[in-house]
Amino acid sequence: xxxxxxxxxxxxxxxxxxxxxxxxxxxxxxxxxxxxxxxxxxxxxxxxxxxxxxxxxxxxxxxxxxxxxxxxxxxxxxxxxxxxxxxxxxxxxxxxxxxxxxxxxxxxxxxxxxxxxxxxxxxxxxxxxxxxxxxxxxxxxxxxxxxxxxxxxxxxxxxxxxxxxxxxxxxxxxxxxxxxxxxxxxxxxxxxxxxxxxxxxxxxxxxxxxxxxxxxxxxxxxxxxxxxxxxxxxxxxxxxxxxxxxxxxxxxxxxxxx
Numbered sequence: 001x002x003x004x005x006x007x008x009x010x011x012x013x014x015x016x017x018x019x020x021x022x023x024x025x026x027x028x029x030x031x032x033x034x035x036x037x038x039x040x041x042x043x044x045x046x047x048x049x050x051x052x053x054x055x056x057x058x059x060x061x062x063x064x065x066x067x068x069x070x071x072x073x074x075x076x077x078x079x080x081x082x083x084x085x086x087x088x089x090x091x092x093x094x095x096x097x098x099x100x101x102x103x104x105x106x107x108x109x110x111x112x113x114x115x116x117x118x119x120x121x122x123x124x125x126x127x128x129x130x131x132x133x134x135x136x137x138x139x140x141x142x143x144x145x146x147x148x149x150x151x152x153x154x155x156x157x158x159x160x161x162x163x164x165x166x167x168x169x170x171x172x173x174x175x176x177x178x179x180x181x182x183x184x185x186x187x188x189x190x191x192x193x194x195x196x197x198x199x200x201x202x203x204x205x206x207x208x209x210x211x212x213x214x215x216x217x218x219x220x221x222x223x224x225x226x227x228x229x230x231x232x233x234x235x236x237x238x239x240x241x242x243x244x245x246x247x248x249x250x251x252x253x254x255x256x257x258x
Contacts, residue, residue, distance in 0.1 A: 003039060007039050009023070024060045024064075052085065062107055070107070073126050077130060097137065103130065127147060131155055133162075135184075139183060153194050166184055170209050182218050185206050186221075188206065188222065189222045189225065192231070193225055196226050196231055200222065207241075216243075220246065223250060238250055
């Protein structure tokens with residue numbers, strides 16, 4: 001049995017499995033996962049190991065709230081495309097790397113273990129580092145919806161900055177291989193319960209730059225979360241500019257506002 005097979009190819013009952021996700025998620029219910037952390041850390045740091053094994057080791061360490069996993073992701077975001085696993089996990093729709101979305105999901109799932117292990121600050125910094133690359137890397141809808149309110153509140157500068165930077169790139173003619181506008185709207189949606197006016201401002205700017213139907217559909221989420229006049233104003237704008245699907249999603253909100 002290889003090191004990888006013993007760490008992530010064997011469940012916590014000692015049975016061999018080909019489903020790594022079962023082992024990773026099984027770690028939430030088995031404190032024995034801690035016994036595998038040193039080996040996973042060594043595998044992650046072994047440049048001679050297969051890229052897939054290093055990627056899965058990092059994913060497990062992040063999911064289990066381990067500092068070494070969080071730190072590795074933070075370091076990777078400094079040069080996202082230089083990560084050893086880059087282009088190993090490819091989105092079928094856009095044919096681009098989507099590994100950072102998996103790390104965002106793992107970080108979200110690690111909340112309770114991070115609190116137990118005292119690594120919540122590193123978890124927050126990991127989210128902030130992931131947010132910073134949202135104008136360059138595709139998250140496959142695994143970013144905005146995975147940020148709880150406390151993370152959003154602490155990450156407002158990063159959210160505002162990355163959306164502003166992306167809009168500048170769009171306006172300068174940069175071509176994206178994925179739907180960056182919808183990704184930005186999803187990120188701005190997470191801000192609604194923290195700062196509704198800021199969220200609506202960011203969403204409106206994205207819609208002005210890229211007024212697509214799919215982007216508008218995603219912006220409806222902000223309307224559902226909003227409680228103030230800014231959200232109502234966004235609802236009316238979307239109703240006026242959107243297609244039939246957008247209007248059907250907003251009919252109740254627009255009627256309520258009249």
